[in-house]
Amino acid sequence: MHHSERDQPPIRELYDQYVLPTYARFPLCLARGEGSRVWDEAGREYLDFGAGIAVCSLGHAHPRLTEAISRQARTLGHTSNLYYTRPQGELAQRLVELVGVPGRCFFCNSGAEANEALYKLARRFGNLTSTGGRHEVITFHQSFHGRTLASIAATGQEKVRKGFEPLTPGFVQAVYNDLASVESVATERTAAVLLEPIQGESGIVPATAKFLCGLRRLCDARGWLLMFDEVQCGLGRTGDWCGWRSLGAPEVEPDAVSWAKGMAGSFPMGAIWVRDRPVTMHTGEAARLGDLYGPGSHGTTFGGNPLGCAAALATLDTITDEGLLAHAAEVGAFALEQLRGIGSSLIGEVRGVGLMIGVELDARTVSDTALGKSERAPSLQLVDCLQAAGLLAVPAGTHVMRWLPALNVTRTEVERAVAILKRVLAEV
Numbered sequence: 001m002h003h004s005e006r007d008q009p010p011i012r013e014l015y016d017q018y019v020l021p022t023y024a025r026f027p028l029c030l031a032r033g034e035g036s037r038v039w040d041e042a043g044r045e046y047l048d049f050g051a052g053i054a055v056c057s058l059g060h061a062h063p064r065l066t067e068a069i070s071r072q073a074r075t076l077g078h079t080s081n082l083y084y085t086r087p088q089g090e091l092a093q094r095l096v097e098l099v100g101v102p103g104r105c106f107f108c109n110s111g112a113e114a115n116e117a118l119y120k121l122a123r124r125f126g127n128l129t130s131t132g133g134r135h136e137v138i139t140f141h142q143s144f145h146g147r148t149l150a151s152i153a154a155t156g157q158e159k160v161r162k163g164f165e166p167l168t169p170g171f172v173q174a175v176y177n178d179l180a181s182v183e184s185v186a187t188e189r190t191a192a193v194l195l196e197p198i199q200g201e202s203g204i205v206p207a208t209a210k211f212l213c214g215l216r217r218l219c220d221a222r223g224w225l226l227m228f229d230e231v232q233c234g235l236g237r238t239g240d241w242c243g244w245r246s247l248g249a250p251e252v253e254p255d256a257v258s259w260a261k262g263m264a265g266s267f268p269m270g271a272i273w274v275r276d277r278p279v280t281m282h283t284g285e286a287a288r289l290g291d292l293y294g295p296g297s298h299g300t301t302f303g304g305n306p307l308g309c310a311a312a313l314a315t316l317d318t319i320t321d322e323g324l325l326a327h328a329a330e331v332g333a334f335a336l337e338q339l340r341g342i343g344s345s346l347i348g349e350v351r352g353v354g355l356m357i358g359v360e361l362d363a364r365t366v367s368d369t370a371l372g373k374s375e376r377a378p379s380l381q382l383v384d385c386l387q388a389a390g391l392l393a394v395p396a397g398t399h400v401m402r403w404l405p406a407l408n409v410t411r412t413e414v415e416r417a418v419a420i421l422k423r424v425l426a427e428v
């Protein structure tokens with residue numbers, strides 16, 4: 001059945017009747033976007049500082065991305081991984097080059113799926129390099145790794161697990177930025193440590209350089225893999241291709257990394273990179289880490305299809321050609337400075353690396369305002385107020401508002417967003 005524009009049912013009715021209620025959505029139906037601006041169905045304009053939760057790296061409808069996707073769609077959209085296709089090979093080369101350390105990639109469709117590939121790599125590694133079998137992965141409190149059964153066990157937040165027990169075994173959480181805590185949860189079955197170099201969902205919390213260096217040393221000493229979940233902080237967001245290199249310990253290199261979100265600029269895409277490092281099997285045989293993923297060991301139908309890879313290549317090339325790494329670092333620093341200058345007593349800490357920015361509300365002062373006087377978390381209420389004022393932001397935890405704008409967001413747009421936030425904070 002086709003509806004003419006005039007007899008379209010209200011969008012809420014369609015969702016209420018036909019879409020499972022997994023999300024408490026904001027009351028806004030977005031219809032189109034351009035750069036860092038989006039419009040709702042009624043034609044009202046918003047400044048988009050969420051970018052689809054750190055996905056639209058080039059903003060909306062970037063001509064180079066739309067052209068690459070439509071050209072590839074006209075040529076060859078999907079083949080499965082039974083065959084070779086040029087875009088996948090070229091994208092893998094591009095990703096290995098931007099990490100700058102020899103390695104190889106596997107392609108999938110989302111962040112959770114990329115992390116699944118890391119957990120399976122850790123188990124494969126642990127089980128093939130020890131006689132007793134090692135399968136445990138150490139992750140961290142307040143982490144977020146996705147919504148699959150294994151990822152909710154990896155994620156150090158009770159709220160994502162409730163009602164889905166029993167949890168997938170093999171994950172244990174330590175305190176973030178606390179090396180002694182990592183040692184205290186380790187066992188003879190530990191195979192790997194997985195962390196977000198900058199925790200995103202729980203409020204933009206970066207790992208310290210000292211912690212990263214300590215983890216690398218510990219992993220080397222104990223024969224564990226060090227794996228980084230760069231789903232949110234990777235591929236340009238921090239002003240560097242590699243989020244972990246923005247944290248003051250550029251000498252630390254991981255054994256494996258997961259990516260998704262901004263990777264293909266809006267096309268659903270994920271990947272992992274696995275370092276080319278030697279491993280010794282329990283049989284005494286020498287191998288390369290990536291070879292533990294031999295033919296038949298892992299797979300996915302859609303992963304790395306030509307359409308997604310063309311979108312990712314266009315995204316990464318545009319970031320390079322438009323100088324968006326340096327731009328993200330510079331505009332991000334400008335945004336931090338502007339936010340810190342707001343001088344509202346409601347703002348606690350302002351944290352950020354590049355264009356991954358968190359504004360933490362002060363729990364004490366906020367409790368006396370309209371934002372602190374309802375069941376709804378203050379972060380959500382602030383985002384509601386910003387939306388009403390024409391700015392889209394993303395909540396993180398109960399007290400943090402996140403800005404994850406497109407990497408090509410302008411200084412003027414940042415100034416406009418800061419002015420909106422300032423006005424909203426003054427009004428509540």
Ligand SMILES: Cc1ncc(COP(=O)(O)O)c(C=O)c1O
Pocket residue numbers: 053110111112113115144145146147196200201229230231232233260261
């Ligand atoms: C650090 C991190 N890892 C994994 C995920 C899961 O990614 P996806 O939602 O694409 O499965 C997210 C999503 O927010 C994330 O921020």
